[in-house]
Structure formats: C-alpha cells, structure tokens
Amino acid sequence: MTELPPLPFQARREIILSRLEGGSMVLPAAPVQFMGGDSEYRYRPDSELLYATGWAAPDCVAVLRGFADEDRFVLFVPERDAKAELWTGPRADVEEVCERFGADAVHPLRELAERGPGMLAGGDTIHCRLGASAGCDGVVREALRRGRVQRARKGAGAHVLADPGAVLDGMRVRKDEAEIARMREAARITVEAFRDALPGVRAGVGEWEVEAALESGFRRRGAGGPAFATIVAAGANACTLHYSANGSRIGPDDLVLIDAGAEYGWYAADITRTVPASGRLEGARREAHEVVRRARRAAMAACRPGGTVEEVHGEACRAIAEGLVGMGVVDGPADEVLAEKRHQAFFPHQTSHWLGLDTHDPGLYRDGDGPVRLEPGMVFTVEPGLYFAPGSCPRVPELEGTGIRIEDDVLITEEGAEVLTEGLPADIGVDG
Numbered sequence: 001m002t003e004l005p006p007l008p009f010q011a012r013r014e015i016i017l018s019r020l021e022g023g024s025m026v027l028p029a030a031p032v033q034f035m036g037g038d039s040e041y042r043y044r045p046d047s048e049l050l051y052a053t054g055w056a057a058p059d060c061v062a063v064l065r066g067f068a069d070e071d072r073f074v075l076f077v078p079e080r081d082a083k084a085e086l087w088t089g090p091r092a093d094v095e096e097v098c099e100r101f102g103a104d105a106v107h108p109l110r111e112l113a114e115r116g117p118g119m120l121a122g123g124d125t126i127h128c129r130l131g132a133s134a135g136c137d138g139v140v141r142e143a144l145r146r147g148r149v150q151r152a153r154k155g156a157g158a159h160v161l162a163d164p165g166a167v168l169d170g171m172r173v174r175k176d177e178a179e180i181a182r183m184r185e186a187a188r189i190t191v192e193a194f195r196d197a198l199p200g201v202r203a204g205v206g207e208w209e210v211e212a213a214l215e216s217g218f219r220r221r222g223a224g225g226p227a228f229a230t231i232v233a234a235g236a237n238a239c240t241l242h243y244s245a246n247g248s249r250i251g252p253d254d255l256v257l258i259d260a261g262a263e264y265g266w267y268a269a270d271i272t273r274t275v276p277a278s279g280r281l282e283g284a285r286r287e288a289h290e291v292v293r294r295a296r297r298a299a300m301a302a303c304r305p306g307g308t309v310e311e312v313h314g315e316a317c318r319a320i321a322e323g324l325v326g327m328g329v330v331d332g333p334a335d336e337v338l339a340e341k342r343h344q345a346f347f348p349h350q351t352s353h354w355l356g357l358d359t360h361d362p363g364l365y366r367d368g369d370g371p372v373r374l375e376p377g378m379v380f381t382v383e384p385g386l387y388f389a390p391g392s393c394p395r396v397p398e399l400e401g402t403g404i405r406i407e408d409d410v411l412i413t414e415e416g417a418e419v420l421t422e423g424l425p426a427d428i429g430v431d432g
C-alpha cells in the first residue's frame with residue numbers, strides 16, 4: 001500500500017487556536033453506537049475531533065484554549081483499566097498520549113467535570129456543540145455560570161456559546177496535500193471496485209450481490225469500508241433517492257443505479273453509475289442517459305477556481321431542462337422550464353456537495369457575500385440525475401420506473417479541476 005503523508009494536526013491546531021482568539025473549543029469523541037443489546041457497530045470517530053487531534057478512539061474530550069498562555073491543548077482520556085482493556089483493547093498511558101498527540105496536558109476523563117469549567121470560564125466564547133455529549137454540556141453550563149461572575153470583575157469571561165463548525169468548517173472545506181492523498185486513494189479504490197462489480201450487474205442477480213461485490217472490493221483494497229450505505233437500486237427503486245435496502249432482484253429491462261464510495265484513512269469517495277441490466281440501452285432511456293451525461297459535462301466545465309457550486313448546479317439544470325424538452329417530457333422553451341422550476345419534478349436534488357471526512361462534508365455553499373467561490377483544494381461531487389417514478393411521465397411512458405444518476409468527485413486545482421474518479425467512464429456499461 002502506498003505510503004501517505006502524515007496529517008498536519010499540529011499545524012491545524014495552530015490555526016484553530018489563532019481563530020479562537022479570546023475563546024475556547026470543546027470537542028468530545030463520538031459515542032459508541034449499538035446495533036441493539038450490547039453489540040457495537042465498528043467505531044466511527046467524530047470528524048471534528050479527528051480533524052483537530054487525530055484521536056480516533058471513543059471516550060475522549062479535547063479542549064483548545066485560544067485565550068490562554070498555557071495548556072492551550074488539553075486532552076481528557078480514559079485511564080488504563082485492565083478489565084475494560086480485555087474487551088476493547090489496550091490503552092496508552094497518560095504520558096504516552098501526551099507525547100503522541102502533542103498535548104500540553106492530559107488528564108483522566110473522570111476529572112473532566114471537576115477541571116473543565118475552570119479551564120473554559122476565562123475565555124469569552126466557548127465553541128461546543130450542545131447535545132453531542134451530556135458530560136460536555138454540563139461542563140459548558142458550569143463554565144458559563146462561572147464566566148458570568150468572572151467577566152463582571154475581570155472584563156473577560158465565558159458568555160457566548162458558539163458552534164465549533166464556525167471555526168472548523170471553513171478549514172475543512174479546503175483540503176491540504178495529505179487529505180488530498182487520502183481522497184485520491186479512496187477514489188482509486190472505489191473506481192477499481194466498480195470496475196470489478198459492474199460486469200456482475202445482470203438480470204436475475206440480487207441488488208445485494210452487487211452491494212457485496214462492491215464492498216468486498218473496497219475492503220480487499222485496504223479501505224476501512226463503505227463511507228455510506230451503498231445504494232444498488234434496480235428499476236423504480238432508483239427513484240427513491242436514498243434507497244439502501246438493496247433487497248430486490250434485477251429485472252431484464254431494468255436500469256440499475258449504483259451509488260457507493262470507499263472510506264480510506266477516514267476520507268470518503270462517492271461515485272454513482274447507472275447501467276442497463278441487458279448491457280444495452282435503446283430509445284428514450286438511451287437518450288435520458290445521454291442527457292444526464294451532457295449535464296455532467298456542462299457542470300464539469302463550470303468547475304474552476306472562482307466559480308461557484310451554484311454555477312455548477314445551474315449548468316447541470318440547464319442541460320437537464322433542455323434534455324427534458326428535447327425528449328418531449330415537458331414543453332419548452334428550456335428557459336421557461338428553468339424559470340418555472342418544472343425540471344425539478346425529474347431532477348429534485350442539488351448537483352454537488354462537499355466531500356471529505358464526511359460524505360456530506362460541512363462547509364458553506366453561500367455566505368453573507370453570496371455564493372462561496374471555489375478555490376484550489378476544495379473537493380465536491382458532481383451528480384446530475386433524472387428520475388421518472390411510476391406514473392410521473394405519461395408523455396414518455398417507457399421512461400417510467402427508471403432513475404439515472406452519474407456522480408464523480410472533483411478537486412479544484414490552480415488550473416481548473418481534476419476529476420478524482422475519472423478512471424471510471426461515465427458511459428461504462430452502456431453499449432456504444
């Protein structure tokens with residue numbers, strides 16, 4: 001496996017601390033999730049804690065203190081416990097954690113309630129997402145109580161509660177080289193797994209079998225697993241946008257929509273292809289597939305520094321509207337279709353979302369100045385689609401019961417854009 005550059009946690013923390021100025025940030029680990037009873041899901045770390053510290057295990061709270069001169073980065077972690085370690089694996093000594101994560105101080109997690117409020121009360125703004133951790137909520141409430149008293153006498157003290165995303169989202173939306181390396185790997189693995197799995201899409205095969213082939217392809221290539229619930233949707237199932245039961249058999253005339261992505265080094269890829277079970281597309285369905293590919297090309301052409309995700313969507317919508325008019329699905333002209341939003345009946349979702357540690361990565365698409373400008377290092381999807389649910393298209397009935405989406409992952413570069421998933425042709429599986 002390729003050697004990847006280390007993620008720059010220390011450099012990120014310097015930036016976070018500088019942006020916190022007179023404030024602090026509290027980031028709890030994600031809770032362990034249960035399938036029912038006491039069977040645990042495989043652990044998925046909280047993306048914000050992971051991003052800021054690299055901590056990927058349960059039961060941790062990171063405190064960042066931008067207002068303070070010392071103990072600017074403090075970790076609260078579980079203590080060594082032979083009984084617990086038997087079940088969940090070895091834990092590091094507190095000194096070891098301090099060294100490995102570059103913390104100024106490390107304390108046992110059980111001391112959070114006692115130490116936490118005092119650590120936070122001196123800074124004006126506490127960045128903490130309420131509800132993420134009952135323990136942290138309690139610490140923040142007590143810090144605000146003490147901060148109110150302190151502020152009256154000292155001129156500074158906790159009195160504002162803010163979302164950590166206000167600082168972190170804007171950083172996460174621009175990927176550094178180490179992140180891009182992981183996203184390239186996630187994309188490469190996903191492309192190869194699709195190439196392996198697509199020949200298995202045939203009439204009579206279960207959607208679940210295609211899912212199994214894809215996810216096996218991810219794991220065999222070293223991915224952590226799927227980044228999100230794999231969608232294998234034959235025929236009308238593809239008109240349910242987040243269909244993931246994958247429990248039907250593929251019919252001979254079905255178009256099969258497959259939306260899947262590997263997670264590698266915690267970073268996601270996200271690809272969709274739509275292929276006919278028969279290996280051949282004809283008539284209106286062939287045209288519809290071409291329309292989605294045209295929308296993809298038009299959207300891709302708008303992916304450049306200085307552009308916006310809204311422009312990318314606008315280009316996709318225009319191509320979709322023109323295609324719908326051309327197929328006789330709606331009456332033109334296309335400008336009128338767009339103005340009256342009639343294309344939305346068949347293309348109801350956005351063209352793009354940010355991609356990163358989360359499949360739907362956080363980050364603004366629009367701020368107080370308008371649409372956010374695309375910059376080198378930003379990664380997002382381009383995924384136009386057309387969906388014709390049963391009964392939705394009496395003018396071209398042969399389209400009904402099909403959903404077509406084509407999705408790729410795009411990195412904005414200095415020169416324009418790089419399609420991370422370009423190893424998988426948009427028309428793969430569609431003859432000619």
Ligand SMILES: [Mn+2]
Nearest residue numbers: 270381383407
């Ligand atoms: Mn997507």
